[in-house]
Amino acid sequence: xxxxxxxxxxxSVQEGDNSIINCAYSNSASDYFIWYKQESGKGPQxxxxxxxxxxxxxxxxxxxxxxxxxxxxxxxxxxxxxxxxAVYFCAxxxxxxxxxxxxxxxxxxxxxx
Amino acid sequence: xxxxxxDPRHKITxxxxxxxxxxxxxxxxxxxxxxxxxxxxxxxxxxYFQNEAQLEKSRLxxxxxxxxxxxxxxxxxxxxxxxxxxxxxxxxASSPDRGRxxxxxxxxxxxxxxxx
Numbered sequence: 001x002x003x004x005x006x007x008x009x010x011x012s013v014q015e016g017d018n019s020i021i022n023c024a025y026s027n028s029a030s031d032y033f034i035w036y037k038q039e040s041g042k043g044p045q046x047x048x049x050x051x052x053x054x055x056x057x058x059x060x061x062x063x064x065x066x067x068x069x070x071x072x073x074x075x076x077x078x079x080x081x082x083x084x085x086a087v088y089f090c091a092x093x094x095x096x097x098x099x100x101x102x103x104x105x106x107x108x109x110x111x112x113x
Numbered sequence: 114x115x116x117x118x119x120d121p122r123h124k125i126t127x128x129x130x131x132x133x134x135x136x137x138x139x140x141x142x143x144x145x146x147x148x149x150x151x152x153x154x155x156x157x158x159x160x161y162f163q164n165e166a167q168l169e170k171s172r173l174x175x176x177x178x179x180x181x182x183x184x185x186x187x188x189x190x191x192x193x194x195x196x197x198x199x200x201x202x203x204x205x206a207s208s209p210d211r212g213r214x215x216x217x218x219x220x221x222x223x224x225x226x227x228x229x
Binding site for chain 2: 042043044049091100102104105
């Protein structure tokens with residue numbers, strides 16, 4: 001079936017470096033994408049979202065890029081900090097009147113001092 | 114703290130027993146969702162409530178699973194005759210009714226179920 005997936009299960013970076021987490025989706029009808037962060041023992045926390053009519057959206061230290069041609073989504077974290085260590089999920093909405101999110105498997109980000 | 118709260122946080126049970134989880138959403142949120150998450154995987158959608166109406170159930174939600182939201186506030190998820198495959202984190206989330214395309218779900222910390 002159609003699903004959201006991630007290229008790399010684990011990403012290790014040095015504190016202060018930039019991080020890039022990638023995600024591929026297969027449902028061409030998906031029109032809204034969201035990144036969530038999940039720390040150990042906690043529920044997922046919303047980071048940033050992007051609609052399909054946009055290519056890029058920036059937040060505080062985070063940027064999401066959407067390439068609809070190749071169905072690819074990425075999350076860039078600038079100046080990665082130890083507090084960024086977590087599992088990151090991309091999610092997509094399928095058609096419908098509410099937010100039924102389809103999550104990918106996640107990428108673990110490990111930030112080393 | 115006025116976030117989504119779930120109870121219990123951990124539940125260990127023997128196969129065949131029934132378990133019930135409770136979720137208290139953020140008070141002004143009329144949308145409530147249940148997800149299931151197994152180790153190393155992303156959350157999987159189980160069911161959705163708009164106020165007290167259960168509007169969608171995933172095929173993952175077998176006949177042994179039932180969810181309710183009787184007064185449009187808190188919700189319960191009951192699993193009957195638990196199986197080892199039911200072991201997972203059960204996540205509840207809520208959101209306000211802002212229409213389609215606003216994906217911020219507010220998740221609770223989850224109820225972890227271990228079936229022995």
